[in-house]
Amino acid sequence: MTGGALVVGLGSRAELWVRGLAARGRLAAFCDTTGQRMRVHNEWLTEAGYPPVPEYPAGDFPDVLRRVRPETVVVCTPDSTHAGYVVAALGAGCDVVVEKPLATTAEDLRRIFLAERASAGRVRVGFNYRYNPVHAKVKELLASGVIGEIGSVHFEWCLDTHHGADYFRRWHRDKRRSGGLLVHKSAHHFDLVSWWLDAEPVRVFAEGRLFHYRPGTGDGRFALELTDSPRLERLYGGAPGGYRRDLSPFDPGVSIEDDVAVVARFRTGASLTYHLTAYSPWEGYRVSFNGAGGRLELVVQESEWARPGSAQAAARLSGSPDIPPPVSTVTVRPQWNRPYRVELPPVDGAHGGGDVRLLADVLDEPAADPLGRAAGLRDGIRSAVIGLCANESIATGGVVDAAAALRRITGEPVAAPEGRRG
Secondary structure (H helix, E strand, C coil): CCCCEEEECCCCCHHHHHHHHHHCCCEEEEEECCHHHHHHHHHHHHHCCCCCCCEEEHHHHHHHHHHHCCCEEEECCCHHHHHHHHHHHHHCCCEEEECCCCCCCHHHHHHHHHHHHCCCCCEEECCHHHHCHHHHHHHHHHHCCCCCCEEEEEEEEEEECCHHHHCCCCHHHCHHHHCCHHHHCHHHHHHHHHHHHCCCEEEEEEEEECCCCCCCCCCHHHCCCHHHCHHHHHHHCCCHHHCCCCCCCCCCCCCCCCEEEEEEEECCCCEEEEEEEEEECCEEEEEEEEECCEEEEEEEEEECCCCCCCHHHHHHHHCCCCCCCCEEEEEEEECCCCCEECCCCCCCCHHHHHHHHHHHHHHCCCCCCCCCCCCCHHHHHHHHHHHHHHHHHHHHCCCEEHHHHHHHHHCCCCCCCCCCCC
16 A cells, blocks of 8 residues: 555544545554554544544554555654654655644654654644634734734633643643643644744743642542543543543642743744643633734633533533634734724634644645745744743753754754844
């Protein structure tokens, strides 16, 4: 078999890529550490009217590449394993699409960088939030100079106790596997800021701790019943491969933080203040850009409060399409003039419409991309570096030289900070 795409890592996130590839007739094979997850995805394909595809064990990945000879490899495995699959796929000359984050260590980022440089294949990172029409509108406004040169960005992201707690039930709770929320989750947010500013980080300072999901402090309202979501029950019921999807977020073994604050300086001279809270009563985010000519404010409410065990909570857990779309507002506050609301494009689908647009951009014929939404290797590296430097800062208590970290990974010089306001 030749051509098409091989999907490695058949957890719940892989369904986006499996369906997208199957609809385009480009799905070649599955590869996973357990047969159960591959079998369930093939059952879903059959139920949707698509033919099943061959299933291969992840332990035989190099041999699978030789047998399948895919054009593209889609990597949806746990974060700490990304580099092994990406490097092997590049070594076979394949293009690679990898879910964020690109990798969880500077050493693995360096391995991927060198592998792509020696390969005919190229890396794309699944930064779907770039494809959210609201985020694209913010990019357009900032690029137009509506608030002038940007001096600072304040970014607050709140995960509620449905979504936030879930990171403490799964493999993400182990920082060795996920890099913590500053690498796994904040990769999206750091990428957005880097993309909006069109800039790379030069230094990072952070504070963080495990405040809410401390061992032995929780109650039954945080329990997860896989049977509340038939799709998750089919994928993860019976703990395939020994992996339990439904641990208590208050069990021992959590090594990640749930409350983190980051201060970063970018090459343009702009600063970022960032806070992630993983135990909020609501879910959404606020981003404010302060410029020489005014201020731009983005507010997004992604979910309202839902009672544990309710139909609304179960719909959120399973990623149901019936979940209401986010409610977004963008306000521009010019210097010496009246503030005004910006008319926003409609938002539909998962991640504010980002998923379906990401699929179209990656899997279909490339279209014009004036906003530079396509995220390649360099984008994946700079996003991960901010999170890795923040983790280092939490561990050491010091400011970390992000420009030097980038230089060690790529071997390329990074320009000193610029910007007329310092």
